[in-house]
Amino acid sequence: MATHSLFLLPGDGIGTEIMVEVEKLIAWTNSEGLTDFSLDRGLAGGSAYDAHQVAITEEDVVKAKAADAVIFGAVGGPKWDDVPYDQRPEAALLRLRKELAVFANLRPAICYPALAEASSLKRELVEGLDILIVRELTGGVYFGEPKTITDLGDGQKRAVDTQVYETYEIDRIARVAFDLARTRRNKVHSADKKNVMKSGVLWDEVVKGVGKDYPDVELHHILADNAAMQLVRTPKQFDVMVTDNLFGDILSDVAAMLTGSLGMLPSAALGAPDPVTGKRKAFYEPVHGSAPDIAGQGIANPIAMIASFAMALRYSFNMIELADRVEAAISAVLSDGLRTGDIAQDNRKTIGTEEMGAAILAKLKQ
Numbered sequence: 001m002a003t004h005s006l007f008l009l010p011g012d013g014i015g016t017e018i019m020v021e022v023e024k025l026i027a028w029t030n031s032e033g034l035t036d037f038s039l040d041r042g043l044a045g046g047s048a049y050d051a052h053q054v055a056i057t058e059e060d061v062v063k064a065k066a067a068d069a070v071i072f073g074a075v076g077g078p079k080w081d082d083v084p085y086d087q088r089p090e091a092a093l094l095r096l097r098k099e100l101a102v103f104a105n106l107r108p109a110i111c112y113p114a115l116a117e118a119s120s121l122k123r124e125l126v127e128g129l130d131i132l133i134v135r136e137l138t139g140g141v142y143f144g145e146p147k148t149i150t151d152l153g154d155g156q157k158r159a160v161d162t163q164v165y166e167t168y169e170i171d172r173i174a175r176v177a178f179d180l181a182r183t184r185r186n187k188v189h190s191a192d193k194k195n196v197m198k199s200g201v202l203w204d205e206v207v208k209g210v211g212k213d214y215p216d217v218e219l220h221h222i223l224a225d226n227a228a229m230q231l232v233r234t235p236k237q238f239d240v241m242v243t244d245n246l247f248g249d250i251l252s253d254v255a256a257m258l259t260g261s262l263g264m265l266p267s268a269a270l271g272a273p274d275p276v277t278g279k280r281k282a283f284y285e286p287v288h289g290s291a292p293d294i295a296g297q298g299i300a301n302p303i304a305m306i307a308s309f310a311m312a313l314r315y316s317f318n319m320i321e322l323a324d325r326v327e328a329a330i331s332a333v334l335s336d337g338l339r340t341g342d343i344a345q346d347n348r349k350t351i352g353t354e355e356m357g358a359a360i361l362a363k364l365k366q
């Protein structure tokens with residue numbers, strides 16, 4: 001029997017295209033005896049809806065919960081704009097995050113040296129950039145109730161989303177951020193909107209309380225709108241940024257562009273360690289979506305997906321050396337000048353998804 005189980009959910013659009021490249025990589029690490037992964041595959045999002053009229057089947061939710069790690073591509077697309085709201089593709093993702101209770105979303109934004117020119121910011125602003133956004137993933141306004149649209153008559157409607165946080169949810173994500181800061185540059189920025197939101201007031205109070213247990217870590221408060229501005233003004237002032245579900249979603253897309261492209265940003269979503277086994281539920285996915293504008297053309301950048309798999313090696317399986325090797329292979333192909341369209345500079349020749357995946361695998365084999 002294989003030592004570790006992976007459940008693959010490619011999803012929709014470019015999700016399916018980039019997952020193929022990760023599968024090739026896993027086939028190689030397994031064949032070399034570097035890993036011993038068993039693989040199972042399921043459907044999520046529009047692909048599940050087309051097959052079963054649900055965003056994800058109960059069977060696939062059970063498999064996701066049982067796996068040592070879930071590797072997820074991306075879901076969504078205009079094809080499913082008119083499906084019932086609770087079966088829209090994104091519902092699969094939110095349900096999996098909630099049911100796996102993977103509350104801690106690590107979104108590292110690293111600017112690879114060869115890509116300093118690919119960012120929309122000046123080289124000196126992003127060269128050497130290494131920041132980590134720690135996003136709360138299972139609470140806040142994406143999940144809060146009530147969540148309704150009410151018909152008021154006279155052509156008027158009222159839409160309500162509810163932002164809710166409880167102390168324990170803020171406390172546990174803050175501890176993840178402080179613990180990670182200790183392995184980095186000992187600095188945490190906590191971003192909220194305490195000037196206008198009660199949830200922000202509680203967020204700040206709890207984060208400051210947790211900060212007392214980490215006197216060696218510098219804690220800075222920042223309003224989330226200013227955080228967005230500072231990320232593009234002087235991004236290197238940040239080390240770890242902890243924030244809620246909505247602000248983390250937005251701020252991590254901003255951070256992505258500092259690295260050259262949304263196609264570069266991986267993520268890990270982790271649950272609390274099991275009190276008996278110490279194992280965490282874990283969910284790995286690129287930060288980007290299903291990119292309907294380029295889906296089906298074979299031109300998506302697979303790096304965020306492959307780097308998400310590297311995060312699985314690091315965080316779920318403690319295979320640090322192999323994770324380092326995968327990341328070094330990514331860095332090496334970029335240094336060789338290989339580029340997908342999203343990270344190409346100066347009308348440089350570009351390669352497709354498959355060629356980029358193959359080039360990374362070839363570097364790994366060296």
Ligand SMILES: NC(=O)C1=CN([C@@H]2O[C@H](COP(=O)(O)OP(=O)(O)OC[C@H]3O[C@@H](n4cnc5c(N)ncnc54)[C@H](O)[C@@H]3O)[C@@H](O)[C@H]2O)C=CC1
Pocket residue numbers: 014073074075076077078090093262263264285286287288289290291292293294299300301302304342
């Ligand atoms: N985790 C997930 O499954 C997510 C799903 N979505 C869904 O994806 C769909 C499309 O959303 P968008 O707002 O367009 O966001 P998106 O992230 O799919 O695309 C935004 C832009 O970035 C480009 N891009 C993204 N990933 C890329 C890659 N790997 N290589 C090259 N270019 C890349 C796209 O071509 C597009 O121009 C929607 O249905 C949305 O709900 C959005 C974000 C996350």
Ligand SMILES: CC(C)CC(=O)C(=O)O
Pocket residue numbers: 090093142249287
């Ligand atoms: C369905 C969305 C919440 C996905 C997204 O944009 C994200 O998690 O970054």
Ligand SMILES: [Mg+2]
Pocket residue numbers: 249250253287
């Ligand atoms: Mg997002």
